[in-house]
Amino acid sequence: MENNNNSFDQDLVYAIFKIIWSRKAIEREKNEDAEYSKPEERAGTSKRNRPTSANSNALKLSCELLRLFVTEAVQRAATIAEAEGGSKIEATHLERILPQLLLDF
Template identity: 70%
Template sequence: MEENTFEPDLVHAIFKLVWSSRALERQMIEGTDALDCEVGAGTSKKNRPTSANGNAVKLSCELLRNFVTESVQRAATIAEAEGVSKIEATHLERVLPQLLLDF
């Protein structure tokens, strides 16, 4: 039985959004046309459009699923220890520093 995971198309779209915004930032800093460059033999690696293959996107989806699942489980443990039946934003805020170090 396959567990629910994030849609690869959604994660890929988020990656593309981040890549585009970073390319625009580089364009502003360097004054180059980073987004409109064409890939060719003489194109530097720095100016090539960023992409990811399908397996990398699927792996990113699985990592994101694991991260969210672990976040909720740790927050639920803290909420339970406090005697609360509902996870609040403060519970997530308390687990995130250690969670980021673990991942």
């Protein structure tokens, strides 16, 4: 049942997650630095130093969710394009379906 040809690369998804986690950590550090004027006030925050990671099952699930999301977006945009008499999906078609798609997911 699993078809890896149509799925997103797990390494790519993990790399994207790591970039987002790194940015959030930097943002969090900036906010904490602004809140605390003395470094000794935040001495017990060991959670900051732990790296964030995802296990393989979470990555597989994330890849499948992304695949379903993109597939649904393309199908909805194609329906709009066909209704307008076009044979090609354009950015305007995606713009029209995105609000409802995001609400559905």
